[in-house]
Amino acid sequence: MRICIIGAGLTGAVIARELSKTNKHEVIVYEERNVVGGQCYDIKKDNYYESQYGPHIFHTMYKDVWDYVNLFTTIKPYNHKVKTLYNKQLLDWPINTNTMKHFFGYDKTDNELINIINLEKKREEDDGKKIGNNFEDNALLMCGRTLYEALIKPYTKKMWDIEPNKLSSELCKRIPIKFDNNSSFFNDIYQGLPEKGYTNMIQNMLEGVKVEFNVQVNYGNVMYFMKSNDFIINTGNINNLFEDIELPYRKILFVEASKNAYGSTVLNVPEEKFSMIRYTDYANMYGAGISKGIYEIPQTSDYNTVPLYPYPFKEYEDKAMKMKKTLVKSKIYSIGRLGSYKYLNMDQSIGLALDFSKELIKSLI
Numbered sequence: 001m002r003i004c005i006i007g008a009g010l011t012g013a014v015i016a017r018e019l020s021k022t023n024k025h026e027v028i029v030y031e032e033r034n035v036v037g038g039q040c041y042d043i044k045k046d047n048y049y050e051s052q053y054g055p056h057i058f059h060t061m062y063k064d065v066w067d068y069v070n071l072f073t074t075i076k077p078y079n080h081k082v083k084t085l086y087n088k089q090l091l092d093w094p095i096n097t098n099t100m101k102h103f104f105g106y107d108k109t110d111n112e113l114i115n116i117i118n119l120e121k122k123r124e125e126d127d128g129k130k131i132g133n134n135f136e137d138n139a140l141l142m143c144g145r146t147l148y149e150a151l152i153k154p155y156t157k158k159m160w161d162i163e164p165n166k167l168s169s170e171l172c173k174r175i176p177i178k179f180d181n182n183s184s185f186f187n188d189i190y191q192g193l194p195e196k197g198y199t200n201m202i203q204n205m206l207e208g209v210k211v212e213f214n215v216q217v218n219y220g221n222v223m224y225f226m227k228s229n230d231f232i233i234n235t236g237n238i239n240n241l242f243e244d245i246e247l248p249y250r251k252i253l254f255v256e257a258s259k260n261a262y263g264s265t266v267l268n269v270p271e272e273k274f275s276m277i278r279y280t281d282y283a284n285m286y287g288a289g290i291s292k293g294i295y296e297i298p299q300t301s302d303y304n305t306v307p308l309y310p311y312p313f314k315e316y317e318d319k320a321m322k323m324k325k326t327l328v329k330s331k332i333y334s335i336g337r338l339g340s341y342k343y344l345n346m347d348q349s350i351g352l353a354l355d356f357s358k359e360l361i362k363s364l365i
């Protein structure tokens, strides 16, 4: 079989690798940029790697995914910690008992803090808030109004430019509340940074695979690619394969920072008076002994930057599902963060790409 893959990001690289490995299929990857890596693309600076599309920390609880990435890179241990800037103070993020003490009193015991939060949560429950209704209801029932109004609501509004009560409650899964003083950002047992960066890791995945750069496959030319391939796997923006349907994406403007992240690797900036959403100090992240970073300003989708975040709306997810089904009729499978319009982490992108490859290989025997 001759198989064409659109996109040399993580999803495209994993699928290309798995299909090529069988030695039964001819695989070709078309990439619209002149580099591999997609949203994970990073470049080597003095003695650290700078992600070009936002901070990327590899974390997973799945051993099979962890073992898989370790085939292509050495992962250096890294325990991700984030601070949030509130009222000129640096607080732990995600919210833990240290963060709570700033709002409710440094003399409070953990039990007293839990009681305060439980009382606030009860007030929201009595007011009719329900888990699963929307992001705002869920968040209020997770941490109460004080912390929500100060740290979560303004950040969320800035990130999506949408009232949080219009966003999906699913988004709350990304905001754990910790009733202890653990300041690690992730709870996953496996986490770290690829010693030689993500671009190198993805290049290793693609070793021996034919990749053609500066080729954009889109609605206008996809028929041409279909003629010379048995089927197509799209990992790029699903919009590109339709003439008149467009799903919106949140974009980010990345700006070189003159300030650093005040000793933190990532510093969230929730307050609405600042346009940026966070600083990332990549040099510090790699332990380079210097401080050098980038800050991010969320942008509306008509801004001329790369699409990065699918909006967490059920309406758009349903629309993407329909678009995917339409493509299958033409033997085009659309997968990955932009291909399936899902807010996926790297481990999820890899896991889904591995499952997809396994099923496909089985069906082609």
Ligand SMILES: Cc1cc2nc3c(=O)[nH]c(=O)nc-3n(C[C@H](O)[C@H](O)[C@H](O)COP(=O)(O)OP(=O)(O)OC[C@H]3O[C@@H](n4cnc5c(N)ncnc54)[C@H](O)[C@@H]3O)c2cc1C
Pocket: 006, 007, 008, 009, 010, 011, 012, 030, 031, 032, 033, 036, 037, 038, 039, 040, 053, 054, 055, 056, 057, 058, 059, 215, 216, 217, 218, 235, 236, 237, 240, 308, 309, 335, 336, 337, 338, 339, 344, 345, 346, 347, 349
């Ligand atoms: C700001 C930010 C921070 C993140 N941080 C983390 C993190 O800390 N940890 C984590 O686990 N995950 C993180 N992620 C998620 C991670 O980046 C994704 O899960 C992963 O990169 C998705 O890979 P992909 O191959 O599906 O998509 P992409 O990386 O988008 O790859 C798609 C590729 O297709 C190419 N392409 C697109 N359209 C076309 C076309 N028409 N023709 C040809 N080529 C095309 C693109 O150029 C790109 O190379 C983050 C994402 C963002 C945006």
